[in-house]
Amino acid sequence: NAGVTQTPKFRILKIGQSMTLQCTQDMNHNYMYWYRQDPGMGLKLIYYSVGAGITDKGEVPNGYNVSRSTTEDFPLRLELAAPSQTSVYFCASSYRARGRVGANVLTFGAGSRLTVL
Amino acid sequence: AQKITQTQPGMFVQEKEAVTLDCTYDTSDQSYGLFWYKQPSSGEMIFLIYQGSYDEQNATEGRYSLNFQKARKSANLVISASQLGDSAMYFCAMSPIKAAGNKLTFGGGTRVLVKP
Numbered sequence: 001n002a003g004v005t006q007t008p009k010f011r012i013l014k015i016g017q018s019m020t021l022q023c024t025q026d027m028n029h030n031y032m033y034w035y036r037q038d039p040g041m042g043l044k045l046i047y048y049s050v051g052a053g054i055t056d057k058g059e060v061p062n063g064y065n066v067s068r069s070t071t072e073d074f075p076l077r078l079e080l081a082a083p084s085q086t087s088v089y090f091c092a093s094s095y096r097a098r099g100r101v102g103a104n105v106l107t108f109g110a111g112s113r114l115t116v117l
Numbered sequence: 118a119q120k121i122t123q124t125q126p127g128m129f130v131q132e133k134e135a136v137t138l139d140c141t142y143d144t145s146d147q148s149y150g151l152f153w154y155k156q157p158s159s160g161e162m163i164f165l166i167y168q169g170s171y172d173e174q175n176a177t178e179g180r181y182s183l184n185f186q187k188a189r190k191s192a193n194l195v196i197s198a199s200q201l202g203d204s205a206m207y208f209c210a211m212s213p214i215k216a217a218g219n220k221l222t223f224g225g226g227t228r229v230l231v232k233p
Contacts, residue, residue, distance in 0.1 A: 042223030104219035108162035
């Protein structure tokens with residue numbers, strides 16, 4: 001059981017380049033999320049999805065795009081990379097905790113460290 | 118809008134002692150969930166404990182307990198009998214309880230260093 005898998009783990013981009021961070025989960029979770037974590041800070045929500053074909057913006061969506069064509073995959077696209085997008089990116093998926101109505105415990109991937117120079 | 122505040126940027130704790138990590142929150146939602154995550158130096162996010170706003174009893178999970186004071190809007194994490202492996206960043210987070218997924222809002226974190 002792999003859980004949430006993110007690729008690549010590390011990437012260096014030049015300003016203006018584009019790339020896609022891949023995320024896949026094998027737990028059949030409906031909900032998936034992308035967060036970014038800047039150095040010494042907490043995580044901020046970029047985009048989320050409540051199911052295949054449905055996505056919505058989070059707190060910091062500018063400069064990113066997502067798609068959700070399958071339950072398993074939730075790629076994050078960076079267009080025209082900027083130094084401000086240097087961060088660690090976490091993909092997560094969630095389920096409803098046993099016996100806890102309304103609790104969606106997020107399972108996170110290992111993170112992708114992106115540097116834009 | 119929701120906001121999570123963790124006022125302790127860093128803490129030292131002696132091995133085998135207990136430590137309390139502070140977390141206060143602000144929300145206009147009537148029903149919400151509070152979470153604590155651990156982030157060791159390796160970087161992964163590990164779920165520790167959950168408390169629902171409607172729960173009358175404080176949540177406990179092994180050595181972790183959540184001191185939930187709804188009127189004060191606080192959800193402090195207590196780690197008992199600290200171990201060297203507890204050295205990590207700890208994040209408090211919350212989300213409204215809704216049917217279509219929960220979007221976590223995180224605090225800035227508290228770094229804990231356990232001394233032998």
